[in-house]
Amino acid sequence: xxxxxxxxxxxxxxxxxxxxxxxxxxxxxLAVQRGVSLVAALALxxxxxxxxxxxxxxxxxxxxxxxxxxxxxxxxxxDRLAAWLLLTTALLAVFALLVAIRGSDTQGxxxxxxxxxxxxxxxxxxxxxxxxxxxxxFEILLLASYGLLLHGGGRQRVKAGLHxxxxxxxxxxLFLFAVGTLYGVTGTLNMADLAVKLAATPPDxxxxxxxxxxxxxxxxxxxxxxxxxxxxxxxxxxxxSAPVAALFAIMTKVGAYSILRVYTLMFGDDAGPVANxxxxxxxxxxxxxxxxxxxxxxxxxxxxxxxAYLVVASxxxxxxxxxxxxxxxxxxxxxYLPHSTFAAAALFLLTDSISxxxxxxxxxxxxxxxxxGARVLGGLFxxxxxxxxxxxxxxxxxxxxxxxxxxxxxxxMPWVWSIVLVTGLLSMIALARSGSLLFYRTHxxxxxxxxxxxxxxxxxxxxxxxxxxxxxMAALAPVGGLLLLVAGLVIWAxxxxxxxxxxxxxxxxxxxxxxxxxxxxx
Amino acid sequence: xxxxIALVIGVLTAGGVFLALRGQTFPVVLGLTLMSYAxxxxxxxxxxxxxxxxxxxxxxxxxxxDPLPQALVLTAIVISFGMTAFVIVLALKAxxxxxxxxxxxxxxxxxxxx
Numbered sequence: 001x002x003x004x005x006x007x008x009x010x011x012x013x014x015x016x017x018x019x020x021x022x023x024x025x026x027x028x029x030l031a032v033q034r035g036v037s038l039v040a041a042l043a044l045x046x047x048x049x050x051x052x053x054x055x056x057x058x059x060x061x062x063x064x065x066x067x068x069x070x071x072x073x074x075x076x077x078x079d080r081l082a083a084w085l086l087l088t089t090a091l092l093a094v095f096a097l098l099v100a101i102r103g104s105d106t107q108g109x110x111x112x113x114x115x116x117x118x119x120x121x122x123x124x125x126x127x128x129x130x131x132x133x134x135x136x137x138f139e140i141l142l143l144a145s146y147g148l149l150l151h152g153g154g155r156q157r158v159k160a161g162l163h164x165x166x167x168x169x170x171x172x173x174l175f176l177f178a179v180g181t182l183y184g185v186t187g188t189l190n191m192a193d194l195a196v197k198l199a200a201t202p203p204d205x206x207x208x209x210x211x212x213x214x215x216x217x218x219x220x221x222x223x224x225x226x227x228x229x230x231x232x233x234x235x236x237x238x239x240x241s242a243p244v245a246a247l248f249a250i251m252t253k254v255g256a257y258s259i260l261r262v263y264t265l266m267f268g269d270d271a272g273p274v275a276n277x278x279x280x281x282x283x284x285x286x287x288x289x290x291x292x293x294x295x296x297x298x299x300x301x302x303x304x305x306x307x308a309y310l311v312v313a314s315x316x317x318x319x320x321x322x323x324x325x326x327x328x329x330x331x332x333x334x335x336y337l338p339h340s341t342f343a344a345a346a347l348f349l350l351t352d353s354i355s356x357x358x359x360x361x362x363x364x365x366x367x368x369x370x371x372x373g374a375r376v377l378g379g380l381f382x383x384x385x386x387x388x389x390x391x392x393x394x395x396x397x398x399x400x401x402x403x404x405x406x407x408x409x410x411x412x413m414p415w416v417w418s419i420v421l422v423t424g425l426l427s428m429i430a431l432a433r434s435g436s437l438l439f440y441r442t443h444x445x446x447x448x449x450x451x452x453x454x455x456x457x458x459x460x461x462x463x464x465x466x467x468x469x470x471x472x473m474a475a476l477a478p479v480g481g482l483l484l485l486v487a488g489l490v491i492w493a494x495x496x497x498x499x500x501x502x503x504x505x506x507x508x509x510x511x512x513x514x515x516x517x518x519x520x521x522x
Numbered sequence: 523x524x525x526x527i528a529l530v531i532g533v534l535t536a537g538g539v540f541l542a543l544r545g546q547t548f549p550v551v552l553g554l555t556l557m558s559y560a561x562x563x564x565x566x567x568x569x570x571x572x573x574x575x576x577x578x579x580x581x582x583x584x585x586x587x588d589p590l591p592q593a594l595v596l597t598a599i600v601i602s603f604g605m606t607a608f609v610i611v612l613a614l615k616a617x618x619x620x621x622x623x624x625x626x627x628x629x630x631x632x633x634x635x636x
Contacts (some may be wrong), residue, residue, distance in 0.1 A: 143608070150612070154619070157626045158612070159616065162613070162616050162625060166609065168557075169554050169609065172560060172605070183594070
């Protein structure tokens with residue numbers, strides 16, 4: 001067997017091995033740990049590119065663990081969608097890690113171990129072709145995310161962490177109920193085999209299968225932060241450290257990925273009695289999420305909170321695209337997915353630099369001192385805001401344009417157009433207001449009357465002026481890198497949107513997936 | 523027998539949901555534990571109830587019970603055990619950091635005013 005045959009499992013095994021090795025290296029110097037972690041994260045990029053190249057011609061690589069044939073063994077499946085998400089994760093992870101090794105990894109122990117295990121869980125969830133295995137990888141990425149979220153501790157972080165952990169544990173319980181019901185009815189957990197069995201559901205079991213399917217949707221909607229299950233997200237993302245929040249930009253996409261995978265494969269057009277189970281739910285809920293998320297953006301009192309609500313709104317747009325369900329709409333969503341991930345991560349990282357530069361004002365929306373290095377920060381904020389608000393020339397505009405165009409022949413067209421356009425305008429207003437408040441309505445740090453009025457002491461004022469940390473180039477380089485990726489999405493928009501369209505076509509023809517996994521025509 | 527098992531799962535789930543909705547962290551942890559017991563039992567039963575038959579191949583067996591749910595439930599037990607340990611430690615940490623055991627980290631008198 002050629003080593004290339006093992007390519008599909010490498011993105012899963014590599015972070016696991018790196019995590020275990022890092023656990024053994026914890027007594028060694030920090031530089032060694034950072035080096036190992038960074039090399040392991042960097043190595044995922046060529047692997048993901050190789051997988052994208054393999055999958056781009058429509059091949060579906062099936063890796064049978066232990067050589068047990070499906071549906072008896074567990075399979076990993078690389079198709080266009082999985083490869084696309086692996087590449088997005090790998091690129092994001094490197095930039096988040098570059099920021100973390102500048103110091104936030106020393107706030108607590110085992111940061112790099114948890115980071116690698118998080119990547120292990122993410123990559124596994126994208127690759128697996130087994131529903132129970134998906135649950136296991138969800139648990140792995142969640143357990144690692146609990147550790148990362150709480151990394152460094154502190155009152156607010158512990159409180160937000162407690163809510164995040166409890167709601168996700170309830171989600172895991174529901175996931176198991178859904179998986180158990182599906183197994184009880186069909187006797188299989190392999191997703192391809194489930195697709196075959198569900199299409200032949202007898203009328204007696206229809207209600208059971210439908211409730212299991214919708215229970216699964218509730219679990220994935222919780223992970224994706226869809227209305228009404230998004231309330232955990234703003235607190236969790238706003239109180240964790242910046243590199244972790246940046247990495248978490250992909251976490252909600254795991255939920256979106258699972259919705260797309262399960263409901264095109266198992267509950268798609270071909271699924272007979274359970275076909276198109278989600279149609280009445282997904283698009284309206286996504287529209288409501290987009291609306292409420294954007295109202296949250298407008299009402300935010302800190303920049304981090306605003307960034308967190310922008311993540312909620314972007315999930316609304318993404319799931320709206322998946323909910324419309326036409327090939328063009330899914331392609332638009334797939335093109336929008338890496339864009340929204342990179343842009344949100346860039347904004348989280350930038351927020352950290354901005355709040356350091358503002359000293360005790362941090363990222364609160366009130367008139368603060370003039371920031372050192374305000375031009376660079378302001379320039380980057382402007383580019384990030386343009387990307388997120390979906391203005392030309394950056395990729396957010398293209399993504400939204402593709403979405404609006406795809407919605408033209410949908411019955412929801414008036415709703416989609418009006419809500420997407422109005423929320424776009426709201427995000428522009430909110431970001432313009434934050435930008436002008438943070439960068440224009442400032443006063444010199446040396447006559448900061450507000451700070452002295454608050455503290456009333458001469459020594460505190462001197463300390464206040466000195467605590468304004470100018471942004472370092474090393475902290476801003478990853479932000480710039482992420483924004484360059486967003487620009488790259490525009491420069492190579494042609495080939496990338498072709499890839500997204502091909503992915504959508506592949507998803508809407510689940511027969512190929514089923515044949516590839518089961519090795520026969522069902 | 524089916525009725526009894528279904529009743530047990532239902533009671534465990536109902537108790538778990540009730541406790542998970544309480545305001546203190548300790549009942550919430552207990553509620554999550556009860557829910558995980560309920561789901562473990564549920565997964566196990568999804569292989570259908572059978573008495574006195576083996577899950578692995580044997581010459582003397584008159585019939586078989588489904589071994590897969592037993593493997594699934596083992597995995598689920600391990601995961602829920604680890605998660606329970608984690609959430610207990612987290613609840614203790616929250617008690618230490620926030621100064622009380624309310625899930626929102628508030629004092630009771632603040633609650634009344636809020």
